[in-house]
Amino acid sequence: xxxxxxxITGVGVISGIGNDVRGVSESLRDLKHGFSAxxxxxxxxxxxxxxxSAPKEFQVDSNDFxxxxxxxxxxxxxxxxxGFAPHGLYVYCAMKQAIEDAGLxxxxxxxxxxGIYTASSGSTRLVYHNMSRMHEVGPMRCSPTGIVSxxxxxxxxxxxxxxxxxxxxxGFSSACASSGHALGFAYDDIAMGRQKxxxxxxxxxxxxxxxxxxxxxxxxxxxxxxxxxxxxxDAKRNGFVCAGGGAVLVLESEEEAMRRGSxxxxxxxxxxxxxxxxxxxxxxPEGLGLIRAIDxxxxxxxVDAGEIDYINAHATSTLIGDAxxxxxxxxxxxxxxxxxxxxxTKAITGHGLxxxxxxxxxxxxxxxxEGFTPGSAHIQNLDSQxxxxxxxxxxxxxxxxxxxxxxxxxxxxxxxxxFKRV
Amino acid sequence: MSDQTTMKRxxxxxxxxxxxxxxxxxxxxxxxxxxxxxxxxxxSGDVSLVPVIVLGIVERFLDPDVGDKLHSGGDSxxxxxxxxxxxxxxxxxxxMVEESLGVSIKNEELLNLRSVGDLKSFIHEKLTGIACEExxxxxxxxxxxxxxxxxxxxxxLSQATVTELGANGSYLITGQEEFLEGHFKGNPVFPASLxxxxxxxxxxxxxxxxxxxxxxxTIDSSEIxxxxxxxxxxxxxxxxxDTLEMKIQVKRVREPLAIFSGQITVNGEKSVVAEEITLxxxxxxxxxxxxxxxxxxxxxxxxxxxxx
Numbered sequence: 001x002x003x004x005x006x007x008i009t010g011v012g013v014i015s016g017i018g019n020d021v022r023g024v025s026e027s028l029r030d031l032k033h034g035f036s037a038x039x040x041x042x043x044x045x046x047x048x049x050x051x052x053s054a055p056k057e058f059q060v061d062s063n064d065f066x067x068x069x070x071x072x073x074x075x076x077x078x079x080x081x082x083g084f085a086p087h088g089l090y091v092y093c094a095m096k097q098a099i100e101d102a103g104l105x106x107x108x109x110x111x112x113x114x115g116i117y118t119a120s121s122g123s124t125r126l127v128y129h130n131m132s133r134m135h136e137v138g139p140m141r142c143s144p145t146g147i148v149s150x151x152x153x154x155x156x157x158x159x160x161x162x163x164x165x166x167x168x169x170x171g172f173s174s175a176c177a178s179s180g181h182a183l184g185f186a187y188d189d190i191a192m193g194r195q196k197x198x199x200x201x202x203x204x205x206x207x208x209x210x211x212x213x214x215x216x217x218x219x220x221x222x223x224x225x226x227x228x229x230x231x232x233x234d235a236k237r238n239g240f241v242c243a244g245g246g247a248v249l250v251l252e253s254e255e256e257a258m259r260r261g262s263x264x265x266x267x268x269x270x271x272x273x274x275x276x277x278x279x280x281x282x283x284x285p286e287g288l289g290l291i292r293a294i295d296x297x298x299x300x301x302x303v304d305a306g307e308i309d310y311i312n313a314h315a316t317s318t319l320i321g322d323a324x325x326x327x328x329x330x331x332x333x334x335x336x337x338x339x340x341x342x343x344x345t346k347a348i349t350g351h352g353l354x355x356x357x358x359x360x361x362x363x364x365x366x367x368x369x370e371g372f373t374p375g376s377a378h379i380q381n382l383d384s385q386x387x388x389x390x391x392x393x394x395x396x397x398x399x400x401x402x403x404x405x406x407x408x409x410x411x412x413x414x415x416x417x418x419f420k421r422v
Numbered sequence: 423m424s425d426q427t428t429m430k431r432x433x434x435x436x437x438x439x440x441x442x443x444x445x446x447x448x449x450x451x452x453x454x455x456x457x458x459x460x461x462x463x464x465x466s467g468d469v470s471l472v473p474v475i476v477l478g479i480v481e482r483f484l485d486p487d488v489g490d491k492l493h494s495g496g497d498s499x500x501x502x503x504x505x506x507x508x509x510x511x512x513x514x515x516x517x518m519v520e521e522s523l524g525v526s527i528k529n530e531e532l533l534n535l536r537s538v539g540d541l542k543s544f545i546h547e548k549l550t551g552i553a554c555e556e557x558x559x560x561x562x563x564x565x566x567x568x569x570x571x572x573x574x575x576x577x578x579l580s581q582a583t584v585t586e587l588g589a590n591g592s593y594l595i596t597g598q599e600e601f602l603e604g605h606f607k608g609n610p611v612f613p614a615s616l617x618x619x620x621x622x623x624x625x626x627x628x629x630x631x632x633x634x635x636x637x638x639x640t641i642d643s644s645e646i647x648x649x650x651x652x653x654x655x656x657x658x659x660x661x662x663x664d665t666l667e668m669k670i671q672v673k674r675v676r677e678p679l680a681i682f683s684g685q686i687t688v689n690g691e692k693s694v695v696a697e698e699i700t701l702x703x704x705x706x707x708x709x710x711x712x713x714x715x716x717x718x719x720x721x722x723x724x725x726x727x728x729x730x
Contacts, residue, residue, distance in 0.1 A: 066451060077485065078485070079508065079510075082510075082514075140517075141517055141520075144517075145510060
């Protein structure tokens, strides 16, 4: 069966570097980071971390959703809002943007040929709050939406109901590769003709309970200076900065995009995945799993590695992770004499975990459409092991033709996505 | 519930917002008079404060555009159909009532609280142990269809509440009923005979679900027949889009007969009044009503209008 071509026709973003496509684009061009000190950390001597990447104009820390503050243009009815985790609100707003951006009417969103794949790790904070309350006052005085707002899957429950989605839907839970998997399987559904349109909706909370546990595994940078805290490929990188927010992409078949007369951002050429089978939390030191994911992406799309002219790296600014990805890129590209531009936009966005791949797919979509290649910020002393790479330090005003986006999650789950300029 | 002991036990296990501070927090998004009433209730236990507390809590969960409806509509306003609340919102509101007043409401009790009046009188009864209204049980169309001998397309009852003394029910005339094509040509009017049938069905449902005290035996639901109706007046023509609001009351029982009064209103307008509707029923184990002579059923001048 012939595969259908798949295009990205809508993007919505709520993130530390901007709450819409325009804001994100400006931050990428100027390499302006989205980090700030998170007040609850400052008040707590036990929390060694200071910085987060949190969407501005949102105050969603309260366990009572009726206290939440969010931009005025999004009016969310109480019965919709009550089912949300904090990141549910981010993603809902991003979804509104993506629908408007793609020019979708209500009937385009709600039909049996349109589905949604989601990625989030749920809300540890709300789980903690609900369990504490349950032990304190008993289950009959806990919120009836306590479960649907908190457990992983919350994005699917809420968005499917809230937007009356009737097609395929499920959630992905492969940590930092989650939304990569969501994009990949959504691509498959459209390419195989199972759906005409898919939403990919990803998000994460950014609060005490979502961030601080990562310090226990020594994964976060404890720097207070944003420029030093997130600096992928730098010799002094020492961990990532946690990001929360939401990103939503609209994927459509070629026929559907043409029927609606939409102007796509990019073509999603396809994807590849593989697993390290190595360690619960650390990527394979030689990047073996990632090599295979990139190879699979190239094989399945017929793209030669030499055609790829930009790589949006997974590089989160950890010592081991960046090094492992470097090994993989060395095998796939350098060893064959290819030197695509490379950057990690996590230097300014921070690491959005389940959100990461969808956020980076949004970044690539915006960059390819608008005609720039985002640079890799915050490198003061390039780690010598990356010297052979073409890591661009500034955003260049030229669009990539074929871009690769990598994501790797706990357990060694690797996803590589390939995008083509239209 | 008039048994004080039972009531006390329930209240003892009920959640109470511990302090004034937590009560203020619980009711912080309610109208000011609701908080004042709840604070006053804490001190005085005056149950006349209950309506303003309950209404304020319900209002706090509503979209602003239906708030007026709540206040203008009176006790018959229904949470779901009139105010757009769903069952989760009901739970939220009920939890707040529980916390504010120190009552505990069970799941099965929750299902029967459909209107503002239901909730007010239910809470009143919980707090005082004195019923201001007899307890009633709500049934949906599925629950009705599951036990009725009449079935679609000859079931004219889509919801019902049953009490000790009678029952209320309703049926929406959809316009899809096949007989409306011929009754009348180009002018669909719901037949008066079928309105009586609908009342009869409501009476059958009451007999099955909640037999009058006088009935000693168990009623066989497969054999209940309409045997008569007396003094019928039709006041209003009913057409597609009208909802028949039916009410029947048990007048007397003399086995195998049960006699009811019935009336139908549409939008509060009287449509049909029947002073006596008589059903014949068979007790389990007794001989079929169809066997042998049926004289017992036809002793009077009753017709068998609408008999199944």
